Amino acid sequence: MHTRRDLLNRSAQLAGMLASLGLWPGLAQAQAQAGAYNAAAFEAKSLAEVMKALGGSAPVESKDVSLIGPDIAENGAVVPVAAATTLPGVKCLLLLVEKNPAMLAAVFEPSEAVETHIGTRVKMSQSSPVFAVAMLADGRVLYAVKEIKVTLGGCGG
Amino acid sequence: MKLPPLLAALAALAGLAGTVLAQPGATTAAAAGPAAVTAPSTAPSTADGIAQYRAMLADGNPAELFEAKGEALWQQVRGPKQAALTQCDLGKGPGVVQGAFVELPRWFADTGRVQDLESRLLSCMAQLQGLDAAQIARTPFGQGEQRNLEALVAWIAAASRGLRFQLPQARAEERQAYALGQRAFFYRGGPYDFACATCHGQAGQRVRLQDLPDLTRNPGDGVGFAAWPAYRVSSGELWTMQRRLNDCFRQQRFPYPGFASEVTVALGVYMGVNARGAESVAPGLKR
Amino acid sequence: MADPMRIRAQANGDKTTVRVLMSHEMETGQRKDAAGKLIPAWHIQQVSAALNGKTVLTAQWGPSVAKNPFLQFNLKGAKPGDKVAITWVDNRGERRSDEATVV
Amino acid sequence: MPPLKSWPLLGAAALLLLGCSTPATAPDDAALTARTAQMMVGSFRDEGQAGVNRLQQDAANAACSQAQGALLPAAQAQAIEQAARQSLRWPSDGRFIGDWREGEKLAQNGRGMTWTDKSTAPAANGGSCYNCHQIAPAEISFGTIGPSLARYGRLRGVSDPASPAARAVVEYTWAKLWNAKASNACSAMPRFGHAGLLDEAQLRHLMALLLDPKSPVNQ
Numbered sequence: 001m002h003t004r005r006d007l008l009n010r011s012a013q014l015a016g017m018l019a020s021l022g023l024w025p026g027l028a029q030a031q032a033q034a035g036a037y038n039a040a041a042f043e044a045k046s047l048a049e050v051m052k053a054l055g056g057s058a059p060v061e062s063k064d065v066s067l068i069g070p071d072i073a074e075n076g077a078v079v080p081v082a083a084a085t086t087l088p089g090v091k092c093l094l095l096l097v098e099k100n101p102a103m104l105a106a107v108f109e110p111s112e113a114v115e116t117h118i119g120t121r122v123k124m125s126q127s128s129p130v131f132a133v134a135m136l137a138d139g140r141v142l143y144a145v146k147e148i149k150v151t152l153g154g155c156g157g
Numbered sequence: 158m159k160l161p162p163l164l165a166a167l168a169a170l171a172g173l174a175g176t177v178l179a180q181p182g183a184t185t186a187a188a189a190g191p192a193a194v195t196a197p198s199t200a201p202s203t204a205d206g207i208a209q210y211r212a213m214l215a216d217g218n219p220a221e222l223f224e225a226k227g228e229a230l231w232q233q234v235r236g237p238k239q240a241a242l243t244q245c246d247l248g249k250g251p252g253v254v255q256g257a258f259v260e261l262p263r264w265f266a267d268t269g270r271v272q273d274l275e276s277r278l279l280s281c282m283a284q285l286q287g288l289d290a291a292q293i294a295r296t297p298f299g300q301g302e303q304r305n306l307e308a309l310v311a312w313i314a315a316a317s318r319g320l321r322f323q324l325p326q327a328r329a330e331e332r333q334a335y336a337l338g339q340r341a342f343f344y345r346g347g348p349y350d351f352a353c354a355t356c357h358g359q360a361g362q363r364v365r366l367q368d369l370p371d372l373t374r375n376p377g378d379g380v381g382f383a384a385w386p387a388y389r390v391s392s393g394e395l396w397t398m399q400r401r402l403n404d405c406f407r408q409q410r411f412p413y414p415g416f417a418s419e420v421t422v423a424l425g426v427y428m429g430v431n432a433r434g435a436e437s438v439a440p441g442l443k444r
Numbered sequence: 445m446a447d448p449m450r451i452r453a454q455a456n457g458d459k460t461t462v463r464v465l466m467s468h469e470m471e472t473g474q475r476k477d478a479a480g481k482l483i484p485a486w487h488i489q490q491v492s493a494a495l496n497g498k499t500v501l502t503a504q505w506g507p508s509v510a511k512n513p514f515l516q517f518n519l520k521g522a523k524p525g526d527k528v529a530i531t532w533v534d535n536r537g538e539r540r541s542d543e544a545t546v547v
Numbered sequence: 548m549p550p551l552k553s554w555p556l557l558g559a560a561a562l563l564l565l566g567c568s569t570p571a572t573a574p575d576d577a578a579l580t581a582r583t584a585q586m587m588v589g590s591f592r593d594e595g596q597a598g599v600n601r602l603q604q605d606a607a608n609a610a611c612s613q614a615q616g617a618l619l620p621a622a623q624a625q626a627i628e629q630a631a632r633q634s635l636r637w638p639s640d641g642r643f644i645g646d647w648r649e650g651e652k653l654a655q656n657g658r659g660m661t662w663t664d665k666s667t668a669p670a671a672n673g674g675s676c677y678n679c680h681q682i683a684p685a686e687i688s689f690g691t692i693g694p695s696l697a698r699y700g701r702l703r704g705v706s707d708p709a710s711p712a713a714r715a716v717v718e719y720t721w722a723k724l725w726n727a728k729a730s731n732a733c734s735a736m737p738r739f740g741h742a743g744l745l746d747e748a749q750l751r752h753l754m755a756l757l758l759d760p761k762s763p764v765n766q
Contacts, residue, residue, distance in 0.1 A: 042506040072206030080213040115518040121510040151688040156657025219512035393511035413594035420590035
């Protein structure tokens with residue numbers, strides 16, 4: 001009997017092998033990009049600094065972009081958030097938490113094969129505005145913002 | 158603009174959310190002094206917000222990562238005796254996993270003890286694989302062999318997901334464990350005078366914003382005993398019932414309960430028997 | 445080696461929802477251990493998703509993505525039987541790839 | 548299983564349980580009480596500041612454990628309340644009211660006295676108040692195990708906590724914080740003064756949070 005883990009291990013081994021031969025595009029691309037991680041953007045302390053590091057223009061608030069997240073997070077260690085837009089020509093979708101030590105949490109680069117509605121979970125050190133930013137092919141940078149409250153929970157000890 | 162699907166789901170949910178925390182703040186026997194005040198009900202927005210948060214996390218419980226690891230560990234040949242756990246008897250015969258979790262803790266003839274899942278796994282790891290049970294029991298949670306135990310617990314619990322708790326009480330030892338668990342549940346002590354019952358003896362109460370299940374009865378499907386083991390968001394770890402109880406006792410300002418000690422198993426019997434008929438959702442997802 | 449991911453890819457009409465759980469500490473580099481020493485940052489930096497071998501999404505993550513990360517996106521036009529592969533690389537250069545079939 | 552520890556005071560505690568319980572304990576109940584004591588000793592060990600001696604129960608805790616949430620017989624409850632009243636200590640300098648800002652910090656703080664806390668000194672402890680009570684209206688994360696304390700002073704007509712008119716409310720509140728069992732034998736609330744969890748200065752700050760007309764609680 002094969003367990004799920006066996007199968008997964010096998011597929012991982014296969015992927016690794018293909019990648020080492022340069023035959024598996026996903027990993028090959030990730031490897032190629034390993035040097036392309038934008039460290040400056042992930043160390044930036046303000047939205048302006050983030051945009052500068054990513055080579056974007058000044059962001060403008062827009063109803064065509066949404067930040068989807070809860071009003072209140074029961075625990076700041078895991079806060080579900082998504083960035084979405086209905087506009088075409090999206091180069092990047094960004095998620096940012098204003099009051100975190102570094103503001104930028106994630107940058108997504110969706111191809112045409114992926115809907116521009118992408119979610120993940122972030123850490124929040126305290127209640128904060130959270131931004132979804134869409135960088136478009138025409139050079140426009142649009143954002144939506146939502147305040148997410150992080151509560152103190154449990155017995156606190 | 159079109160409502161993104163997740164948002165639409167949340168909007169639908171918001172209507173339900175009010176019921177989740179709708180129970181009024183319980184009044185205790187103690188009056189609040191000369192001009193006692195009734196507790197104002199929580200602003201609905203708070204309850205809605207928390208319900209919304211929980212709904213957004215419900216899909217994609219990281220406990221799944223532990224389940225996959227546990228499944229592999231069950232079949233992996235390990236330990237001095239180079240054996241798998243596939244012949245481990247969890248109460249329904251050697252190797253039977255499905256349905257075992259919702260009947261634990263129970264009495265086992267080979268050890269002559271009432272055992273919960275964690276203590277039973279320790280027995281199997283010792284007997285079948287030759288691992289040192291006492292040493293594993295001493296290992297801090299989330300480390301070394303305890304990590305493996307946590308993954309096994311996640312997978313074994315998941316194999317009973319959707320089933321209803323029906324702990325056996327046929328044997329005198331099992332009834333005795335219930336009676337002892339009940340005494341332990343109401344046992345007040347420590348510098349704060351707390352017992353389990355201080356927080357979990359009445360329905361409809363909260364500590365901060367967290368609902369406190371009434372563990373003296375069946376608090377409902379997937380609530381209280383029927384929600385553990387669970388992935389704890391705050392620590393990013395899989396907490397077994399042993400770890401849940403350990404941290405309850407810490408917050409209760411009690412001394413340290415031994416891993417799989419008699420009091421922890423007895424409390425498991427007390428809560429599990431009270432939860433008879435409740436549907437298990439374990440491994441759950443918790444703050 | 446890192447533990448495997450859990451990938452679910454569920455087709456619903458012309459849309460396929462992909463949900464991924466990754467096993468990773470995502471240590472921020474801001475926390476201190478019991479002895480008061482700073483725990484070094486250790487987190488996934490890059491993620492890529494491929495459909496039948498063709499890259500469809502890439503991402504860069506900072507340390508504020510939550511522990512045991514979750515990723516959700518929708519594929520346009522994928523069919524049951526198609527292969528979705530996810531790869532991550534962390535700041536130590538460790539990587540992990542897993543694959544799932546669209547159902 | 549941890550080794551069985553010798554615990555000389557346990558016998559006394561068990562006797563106390565028998566002595567206090569009314570109506571008369573059934574024989575199997577006494578046996579169960581003894582087995583419970585044995586289980587507790589065998590199951591716990593010292594860790595950090597939390598020694599196994601914390602399992603020893605005084606008369607009040609023994610009686611309230613035995614009652615399992617039911618009301619105690621009136622005479623027994625009165626005896627516990629009277630003993631608690633006799634243990635009350637009023638502020639040594641006669642001052643009841645401190646700084647509500649400090650009180651709010653203490654009310655928010657749920658730390659102290661666990662085996663992971665280094666110090667047992669009151670300075671290391673919070674009051675854990677929001678765990679169980681609604682207090683200042685701005686804090687939405689509050690528990691409901693205890694009654695709401697929102698507008699506590701205002702609802703009780705306290706416009707000047709130092710005035711003779713406020714005396715009864717002020718003293719009642721101090722007593723509640725010092726030893727909640729003085730007015731309710733099986734109160735769920737920790738005995739902050741009596742058990743040495745908070746010192747006089749900290750209690751004064753909590754008093755201010757509840758009673759100072761300038762405190763957000765009374766806005």
